[in-house]
Amino acid sequence: MSLLVEKYGGTSVGSVERIRAVAENVAASAGQGHQVIVVVSAMSGETNRLLALADEVHKDPPAREIDVLVSTGEQVTIALLSMALDDIGVKARSYTGGQIRILTDDIHGRARIQSIDAAKVKSDLDKGRVVVIAGFQGVDSLNNITTLGRGGSDTTAVAMAAALNADECRIYTDVDGVYTTDPRIVPEARRLDRITFEEMLELSGAGAKVLQIRSVEFAGKYNVPLRVLSSFKPGPGTLITYEDKSMEQPLISGIACTLDEAKVTVRGVPDRPGIAYSILGAVSDAHVIVDMIVQNIGSDGMTDFTFTIPSTDLQKCIALLDPVVEQLGASEVVGDSDLAKISLVGVGMRSHAGIATTMFEALSEKGINIQMISTSEIKISVTIDKEYAELAVRTLHKTFDLEETTSVVV
Amino acid sequence: MSLLVEKYGGTSVGSVERIRAVAENVAASAGQGHQVIVVVSAMSGETNRLLALADEVHKDPPAREIDVLVSTGEQVTIALLSMALDDIGVKARSYTGGQIRILTDDIHGRARIQSIDAAKVKSDLDKGRVVVIAGFQGVDSLNNITTLGRGGSDTTAVAMAAALNADECRIYTDVDGVYTTDPRIVPEARRLDRITFEEMLELSGAGAKVLQIRSVEFAGKYNVPLRVLSSFKPGPGTLITYEDKSMEQPLISGIACTLDEAKVTVRGVPDRPGIAYSILGAVSDAHVIVDMIVQNIGSDGMTDFTFTIPSTDLQKCIALLDPVVEQLGASEVVGDSDLAKISLVGVGMRSHAGIATTMFEALSEKGINIQMISTSEIKISVTIDKEYAELAVRTLHKTFDLEETTSVVV
Numbered sequence: 001m002s003l004l005v006e007k008y009g010g011t012s013v014g015s016v017e018r019i020r021a022v023a024e025n026v027a028a029s030a031g032q033g034h035q036v037i038v039v040v041s042a043m044s045g046e047t048n049r050l051l052a053l054a055d056e057v058h059k060d061p062p063a064r065e066i067d068v069l070v071s072t073g074e075q076v077t078i079a080l081l082s083m084a085l086d087d088i089g090v091k092a093r094s095y096t097g098g099q100i101r102i103l104t105d106d107i108h109g110r111a112r113i114q115s116i117d118a119a120k121v122k123s124d125l126d127k128g129r130v131v132v133i134a135g136f137q138g139v140d141s142l143n144n145i146t147t148l149g150r151g152g153s154d155t156t157a158v159a160m161a162a163a164l165n166a167d168e169c170r171i172y173t174d175v176d177g178v179y180t181t182d183p184r185i186v187p188e189a190r191r192l193d194r195i196t197f198e199e200m201l202e203l204s205g206a207g208a209k210v211l212q213i214r215s216v217e218f219a220g221k222y223n224v225p226l227r228v229l230s231s232f233k234p235g236p237g238t239l240i241t242y243e244d245k246s247m248e249q250p251l252i253s254g255i256a257c258t259l260d261e262a263k264v265t266v267r268g269v270p271d272r273p274g275i276a277y278s279i280l281g282a283v284s285d286a287h288v289i290v291d292m293i294v295q296n297i298g299s300d301g302m303t304d305f306t307f308t309i310p311s312t313d314l315q316k317c318i319a320l321l322d323p324v325v326e327q328l329g330a331s332e333v334v335g336d337s338d339l340a341k342i343s344l345v346g347v348g349m350r351s352h353a354g355i356a357t358t359m360f361e362a363l364s365e366k367g368i369n370i371q372m373i374s375t376s377e378i379k380i381s382v383t384i385d386k387e388y389a390e391l392a393v394r395t396l397h398k399t400f401d402l403e404e405t406t407s408v409v410v
Numbered sequence: 411m412s413l414l415v416e417k418y419g420g421t422s423v424g425s426v427e428r429i430r431a432v433a434e435n436v437a438a439s440a441g442q443g444h445q446v447i448v449v450v451s452a453m454s455g456e457t458n459r460l461l462a463l464a465d466e467v468h469k470d471p472p473a474r475e476i477d478v479l480v481s482t483g484e485q486v487t488i489a490l491l492s493m494a495l496d497d498i499g500v501k502a503r504s505y506t507g508g509q510i511r512i513l514t515d516d517i518h519g520r521a522r523i524q525s526i527d528a529a530k531v532k533s534d535l536d537k538g539r540v541v542v543i544a545g546f547q548g549v550d551s552l553n554n555i556t557t558l559g560r561g562g563s564d565t566t567a568v569a570m571a572a573a574l575n576a577d578e579c580r581i582y583t584d585v586d587g588v589y590t591t592d593p594r595i596v597p598e599a600r601r602l603d604r605i606t607f608e609e610m611l612e613l614s615g616a617g618a619k620v621l622q623i624r625s626v627e628f629a630g631k632y633n634v635p636l637r638v639l640s641s642f643k644p645g646p647g648t649l650i651t652y653e654d655k656s657m658e659q660p661l662i663s664g665i666a667c668t669l670d671e672a673k674v675t676v677r678g679v680p681d682r683p684g685i686a687y688s689i690l691g692a693v694s695d696a697h698v699i700v701d702m703i704v705q706n707i708g709s710d711g712m713t714d715f716t717f718t719i720p721s722t723d724l725q726k727c728i729a730l731l732d733p734v735v736e737q738l739g740a741s742e743v744v745g746d747s748d749l750a751k752i753s754l755v756g757v758g759m760r761s762h763a764g765i766a767t768t769m770f771e772a773l774s775e776k777g778i779n780i781q782m783i784s785t786s787e788i789k790i791s792v793t794i795d796k797e798y799a800e801l802a803v804r805t806l807h808k809t810f811d812l813e814e815t816t817s818v819v820v
Contacts, residue, residue, distance in 0.1 A: 016466040050486065056426040058493040065496070068504050069489035072482035076460065079479035083468040086475070094478050098508065099553055143509055 002167035003035045003125070007135065007157035010044035011174050012231035013077050019043075022231065023084035025172070026130055030090055035125045037164065039135040039157040040081055042073025063108035067137070067147045071097070074134035074153070082132045092130040095120070097137035098145060102156065104138035110149035111138060113156070116163040133160060151212025158215045162222035169224050171211060172231035177238035178203070178210050180402035181255040185393050188403040192253060194239045199253045199345050200226075202379040206343035207258030216240065243347055251348035251355065252400045257393050259386055261291070261339040262311035263371065266321065268331030269305050271298040275328065279305055282324050288313045291341070292374045292383065306372065308383060311337040339371070340389035343381040344396065356380050362399040368392055412577035413445045413535070417545065417567035420454035421584050422641035423487050429453075432641065433494035435582070436540060440500055445535045447574065449545045449567040450491055452483025473518035477547070477557045481507070484544035484563070492542045502540040505530070508555060512548035512566065520559035521548060523566070526573040543570060561622025568625045572632035579634050581621060582641035587648035588613070588620050590812040591665040595803045598813040602663060604649040609663045609755050610636075612789040616753035617668030626650065653757055661758035661765065662810045667803050669796055671701070671749040672721035673781070676731065678741030679715050681708040685738070689715055692734050698723040701751070702784045702791065716782065718793060721747040749781070750799035753791040754806065766790050772809040778802055 006029065008022050022040075029036050050069050054061045078094035085092035100120050104111035124131045135153025138146050148155050154171055161169035177191040178200065195203075197220035204213040210228055219226045219240065229237025269275050276295065283290055293307045309317055314335045321333045349355050356373075359380060363370060368391065372383045384392055397403065416439065418432050432450075439446050460479050464471045488504035495502035510530055514521035534541045545563025548556050558565050564581055571579035587601040588610065605613075607630035614623040620638055629636040629650065639647025679685050686705065693700055703717045719727055724745045731743045759765050766783075769790060773780060778801065782793040794802055807813065 016463065019467065053426060053486070053490060054493055057429065057490050058497040061493040062496050065489045065492045065504055068492070068506075069486060072485045075482045075485075076463070076479060079475045080463060080467050082475045082478070083464060083471040086472050087468040094475060096478075096555075099555075145506075145509075 001033050001035065003037070003164060004029055005037045005039060005157050005161040005164075005166045005169040006172060007039040007153055007170065008041070008172045008231055009153060009174075010041040010047075012172055013040050013081065014044035016080070019077070019080050019084050022172075023081060023088055023090070025231065026085060027088055027090045030130055036130045037121060037125070037160055037166070038081065038130060038132045039153055039160060040074060040077045040132065041135050041153040042070070043077055046073040046076065064144060067108045067145045071134070071137040071145050071147060074136055078132045078134045085130055085132070090130055091128060092132055093124050094132040094134075096134045097156070098139040098143065100133065102138035102159070104140055104146045104148070106140040106142070106144065106146065108144075108146055111140070111146035113138060113148070113159045116159055118163045121160070121164065151215060154212045154215035155218055158218045158222070158224055158226065161224040162218070166224065168227055169219065170227045170229060170237075171215075172229055173210065174230065174232065175210060175228070176230035176233055176235045177228050178208070178240070178254065180253070181393055181397050182257060185257065185390050186397045189397065190403055192238050193236065194241060195253050196243045196347050197240055198243070198378055199347055200240045202343070202345040202376065203254050203256050206256035206345065206379065206381060207341065208254065208256045211240075250346060251352055252344050252346035252402060253348075254345050255393055255396050255402070256343045256345065257389055258341045259389055260311045261308050261341045261383060262314040262335055262337040263306060263308050263339050263383065264314070264317055264321070264333065264335050265304055265306040266325060266328075266330050266333045267304050268302050269298075270329055271301050271303040275303075275305060278328055279321065279324060280307070282320055283307075283309070283317060286316065286320050288317050292372050292381065294372050294374075308339065308341070308372065311339070338386045339383050340386045340392070341381055341383050342389065342392050342396065343379055344400070345379045347378050349378050349380075358399060359396060362395050363392055366391055366395050368395075411443050411445065413447070413574060414439055415447045415449060415567050415571040415574075415576045415579040416582060417449040417563055417580065418451070418582045418641055419563060419584075420451040420457075422582050423450050423491065424454035426490070429487070429490050429494050432582075433491060433498055433500070435641065436491075436495060437498055437500045440540055446540045447531060447535070447570055447576070448491065448540060448542045449563055449570060450484060450487045450542065451545050451563040452480070453487055456483040456486065474554060477518045477555045481544070481547040481555050481557060484546055488542045488544045495540055495542070500540055501538060502542055503534050504542040504544075506544045507547035507566070508549040508553065510543065512569070514548035514550055514556045514558070516550040516552070516554065516556065518554075518556055521550070521556035523548060523558070523569045526569055528573045531570070531574065561625060564622045564625035565628055568628045568632070568634055568636065571634040572628070576634065578637055579629065580637045580639060580647075581625075582639055583620065584640065584642065585620060585638070586640035586643055586645045587638055588618070588650070588664065590663070591803055591807050592667060595667065595800050596807045599807065600813055602648050603646065604651060605663050606653045606757050607650055608653070608788055609757055610650045612753070612755040612786065613664050613666050616666035616755065616789065616791060617751065618664065618666045621650075660756060661762055662754050662756035662812060663758075664755050665803055665806055665812070666753045666755065667799055668751045669799060670721045671718050671751045671793060672724040672745055672747040673716060673718050673749050673793065674724070674727055674731070674743065674745050675714055675716040676735060676738075676740050676743045677714050678712050679708075680739055681711050681713040685713075685715060688738055689731065689734060690717070692730055693717075693719070693727060696726065696730050698727050702782050702793065704782050704784075718749065718751070718782065721749070748796045749793050750796045750802070751791055751793050752799065752802050752806065753789055754810070755789045757788050759788050759790075768809060769806060772805050773802055776801055776805050778805075
């Protein structure tokens with residue numbers, strides 16, 4: 001008998017019919033003798049409906065009350081799913097985040113989980129009940145309702161799995177696993193049977209949208225085996241776990257691609273200490289997230305300073321840098337939002353040189369110009385003109401033989 | 411500075427515009443220097459929308475999960491109202507029933523309040539905040555969500571007022587007070603400035619729908635001055651309080667009328683002990699609520715046994731009595747659903763004889779036949795043919811001069 005945590009997102013519980021289907025899925029797991037904890041999101045569309053009401057009432061509603069409002073979304077789902085389970089003869093019990101004291105800090109809208117009171121859940125499991133938990137929500141130390149922010153239900157599921165030492169945390173979603181790259185771009189993209197936490201983190205950070213990066217971090221930290229699988233079609237999905245030393249690691253596990261990158265360049269900056277801080281301090285004060293940063297070696301005591309940000313923040317960022325440019329005595333700030341970022345990720349990179357060379361050569365053969373480069377131990381990212389993004393992904397997928405299951409030797 | 415509890419029902423918070431209007435109303439009370447606790451219901455239609463979802467999932471959903479589901483309705487309202495208050499510069503804080511530990515028994519769907527943790531509410535009031543509380547809901551000793559059943563938000567408001575020793579509990583509704591009778595029947599019906607708890611209880615029990623009977627009982631028990639007033643138009647409403655010995659009491663405060671009464675008669679019952687129990691025991695086992703009961707003196711060892719029930723239960727009641735009739739050796743059971751019950755209520759009755767005589771005489775002059783009579787210390791109820799209900803109410807309203815504000819001497 002295993003203890004499983006199963007998480008179903010908003011699309012998976014988006015209608016009464018879908019909730020019934022989830023109940024059948026949960027019943028199958030329970031029927032195999034497993035203890036099951038289910039974590040659910042709000043029915044798709046519900047959170048937006050609630051936020052639209054708030055919008056009508058207040059142009060900038062207090063964050064505390066937003067959390068009171070939107071947390072009702074998951075509460076509706078847990079009740080309906082528990083009813084659906086009862087209807088097919090599965091004993092179930094629902095809990096809000098507050099009821100099982102998912103204790104968080106008090107940052108409304110993006111709270112972080114600090115602890116979970118597992119006793120009540122354990123007691124229900126021991127009585128043979130399925131426990132249905134509202135994802136995305138908790139309470140702070142004063143019992144105020146908090147929410148965890150985007151992808152919060154994944155985090156709730158992983159936290160429950162960690163707190164109860166579950167055998168596996170299964171994230172049911174609308175895709176059937178983690179792919180070598182986006183199958184809409186490369187039809188030959190292959191589902192991975194397994195991938196490491198590190199690789200998944202780098203892929204999520206590089207734009208793969210299968211899992212929220214926080215839940216992967218959390219799972220890695222507490223060593224919770226995480227499986228991504230489809231709630232619409234059966235299959236083994238992809239297991240995310242620690243690197244298995246006994247296995248030969250593929251060089252490259254996946255290719256991620258984001259199309260919403262913008263590049264900001266401050267030209268003619270006096271090349272002296274403190275430049276990066278002056279520029280990036282102003283940007284981060286405005287809560288703009290900076291990704292890649294490049295500063296070339298300058299000449300004549302001047303240099304260019306370039307970084308990438310989400311393209312939606314481009315106008316705001318340029319506006320806020322105008323006074324900084326003047327103050328620094330730099331010549332100008334320019335932006336370019338027609339950028340894509342392509343990232344190769346794989347733990348195999350650690351032990352193999354030459355990946356970058358192969359990547360650059362493949363892109364060069366297609367006439368694709370690389371604008372910026374950044375690397376980590378298991379990732380290489382480049383930015384290129386957005387027009388070439390799909391061609392680049394298809395080229396690299398083929399270059400590194402990702403449609404094959406065997407690993408590549410360069 | 412007074413401490414006020416203000417309760418707004420589903421119609422009063424039925425839209426974003428209405429919620430804004432309630433916020434203005436609350437702001438006015440707070441602006442007069444009062445401390446204000448607001449208790450709200452779900453937006454009108456919301457509870458039915460949620461129950462319809464449950465219905466789709468399960469034909470007889472577990473009561474515990476129904477409560478988890480429907481309690482989200484008030485939670486949405488408290489968040490939106492708190493936002494609306496914030497929007498007009500009034501500091502406010504919302505709480506679910508669970509957050510301020512409105513402790514109830516564990517009877518889901520019709521739980522009774524046992525205690526309230528007033529400390530958190532007091533602390534907020536002392537900080538100058540308006541406290542917005544979800545009506546209708548609580549938690550049991552195991553922290554399961556419970557609901558109080560019909561009119562539960564009124565009960566929550568009165569319980570909050572009792573727990574915090576409030577100066578007044580104001581029930582905002584869609585009528586502007588308690589009337590001498592239904593103004594739709596008698597256009598001359600007059601709003602009462604004040605009425606006693608006992609009278610209000612009898613009027614509620616006799617069909618006046620202004621307040622749930624449980625909230626009136628609760629207010630009387632804890633001596634919470636209760637005021638009914640309109641959330642749509644300004645005015646003093648009606649104050650429900652204890653009898654003021656210094657005031658001359660009107661003979662009759664009001665006339666209530668119900669049109670959904672049915673009469674069940676078991677004919678030819680052997681006149682021996684245990685008959686009432688045999689018949690009414692079966693009826694109450696089926697959860698049918700019996701109102702008036704009449705057993706005439708029999709002849710030849712046989713008697714007729716008659717009682718009234720809600721007309722919706724008539725068919726069910728006759729069916730379940732068929733075997734009882736056979737078992738008792740009675741001759742038959744017959745029903746009549748074309749009944750109205752007219753009740754005169756007034757604390758002044760206590761000290762004056764002759765009210766009943768005046769009532770019967772007035773009805774007789776109009777040719778209205780009285781079928782059954784029941785009395786309490788401050789109430790006389792009669793059942794008559796439904797056709798004559800409006801005539802009877804108008805006649806009695808005039809007979810007892812209820813359109814005048816002076817009291818009547820018979």
